[in-house]
Amino acid sequence: MKLFRPAGKEPLWKDEFSINRADEQYVSRRQFTKFLVLTSLGMFVGNVWILARSWFRGTPVYPEKNICRATDVPVGGVWLFRYPTEKDACILIRPDEETYVAYSQKCTHLSCAVYYAREKNRLECPCHEGYFSIKNGSVLQGPPPRPLPRVLLERRGEQLLAVGMAVQEET
């Protein structure tokens, strides 16, 4: 702030932390205008940056990855795996004979691990009782703001593969 202050004036902290109670809370018009201009400028630059980023960002490429053999997972059972990187925990569920679904295991609220509640046939987060649908990962109840990211699966013979992540709209 030294750039904006004329030389020979009291240091800024003496102005900001004045002994007088009235001066302490006083905001001059110039100060207020400066604040407004700088904040709007900051927000403008930030928005331009976000816009530029979304323009230049390509679609993400996901690797193919073997998960397991289809027979490894019993009906009503789950299989834990990592996709797309080793840090992203995912859960594969086989709710009935023919269906396989997989979701990221991180709850979209505060990243607790969700588990499969077989008797209710849904994914449950134990931390704040957020429930997700097994059909499409949408939020059934609780604080999670977004559906669970879905892992796209492909079956080649007996082998199950993860081939990508589906971006899901907010419900």
Next chain:
Amino acid sequence: MFGYEFYVDPSRCIGCQSCINACAECETHRGTPMIHVDFLDRTNTIATVPFVCMHCEDPTCAKVCPADAIKKTEDGVVQSSLKPRCIACSNCVLACPFGIPKMMTELEQMMKCDMCYDRTSEGKRPMCATVCPSQALAYVPREQIERLRREKPTNTFFFGKQKVTTKVFMMIPPEQDALSVDVVDYMWEEKA
């Protein structure tokens, strides 16, 4: 009470301690007086002097406060430390040239005379001035004190090289203009 000022006259103090008890009755700091009644030279005389906060125009206590806890209001009254800010460092206690601030160790907060802000801000006189039987502590208009007293009110003090101007007036001999105190004068007994 517009035009009313606080006058302290040490020569009138009889050491009755009424002001101490009146101050301690205040609701904002019940049981703890904020006024000082000091013996001047206890071995040689019974003379006492009452000290309220002088409410300096440029308060040293507030200037040395590292926590920004001591504030002056628009009417010139320097307030007690703000409880959420005071860190009980005692800087103000050591820095005040008049020795006014008191460190309340059990509260971990500095408290001092605020000229009975709850009273004076709504037109009442400070507690000590209402009870002082000899009016060594007087809260009266300027004309009245000039008419009734031989001494002259001053609010300019010199502590060594530091000039202090205050809101509260001290009654001094009429031939003087300001009160000058140099600590060095009192450091060696045989000097005088």
